[in-house]
Amino acid sequence: MISLYTMPGSSATAARIALDEAGASYESIEVERDDAGLNVSPPGYDELNPMGTVPTLVDDTHVLTEAAACCLYIASKYPEADLMPAHGSAEWATTIRWLMLLTNTAQAAFLRWYYPEQYTTSSDGKTAVQEASEAGLARVADVLASEIGDGPFLLGGRFTVADGFLAMLTGWGEEFAPGSRWSDDAVLARHYNAVAARPAAGAALVAEGFPQSFPS
Numbered sequence: 001m002i003s004l005y006t007m008p009g010s011s012a013t014a015a016r017i018a019l020d021e022a023g024a025s026y027e028s029i030e031v032e033r034d035d036a037g038l039n040v041s042p043p044g045y046d047e048l049n050p051m052g053t054v055p056t057l058v059d060d061t062h063v064l065t066e067a068a069a070c071c072l073y074i075a076s077k078y079p080e081a082d083l084m085p086a087h088g089s090a091e092w093a094t095t096i097r098w099l100m101l102l103t104n105t106a107q108a109a110f111l112r113w114y115y116p117e118q119y120t121t122s123s124d125g126k127t128a129v130q131e132a133s134e135a136g137l138a139r140v141a142d143v144l145a146s147e148i149g150d151g152p153f154l155l156g157g158r159f160t161v162a163d164g165f166l167a168m169l170t171g172w173g174e175e176f177a178p179g180s181r182w183s184d185d186a187v188l189a190r191h192y193n194a195v196a197a198r199p200a201a202g203a204a205l206v207a208e209g210f211p212q213s214f215p216s
């Protein structure tokens, strides 16, 4: 059985959405940290994921880290769920293009906002890190909104694992200043709502602490 190591509302949400959309049988194992941010449970977690982050997905002898890699793995393991277009097709190319932007650029910028102390050695540098993250994220939001257009998904009418990933990111950043949250963008809010309207993805989002919908 697949094991998904997770923390509520974390990057593991994208993998959970993919697993639930696939109807996969899996166990969820919560990683617990102490006040210093060290993983204390389950014992030995950092050997599984040397970065010490979540998610980690274990499927028999396969150990995957990186949320986007987990999503692609799940899509390949459960082809009947149709979570990715046919390998090598134009739609596949478009999907991996946006999924890589989501993880390399957007997710990374959100994580700089949430963990600013990891990106500055200056004791008063955290605010500047967060401001730069928000500015970068505003640019990515514009690009994504323009790509989605009437959508409702990145590929138009077809849902892929990239949409689950994007919905997770749109659900983040609620601490940002009003107007600069991704959920403030009408297109991204509509995209989120379309993902959340799917029974499996919507239940996963809500279970992870995300809203059922955003005003759009």
Ligand SMILES: N[C@@H](CCC(=O)N[C@@H](CS)C(=O)NCC(=O)O)C(=O)O
Residues within 6 Å of the ligand: 009, 010, 011, 012, 037, 052, 053, 054, 055, 065, 066, 067, 068, 103, 107, 111, 115
């Ligand atoms: N690129 C990694 C990022 C994972 C990541 O940073 N996860 C966060 C939670 S959303 C985490 O575990 N942070 C703990 C830390 O950086 O100490 C992935 O996609 O899995």
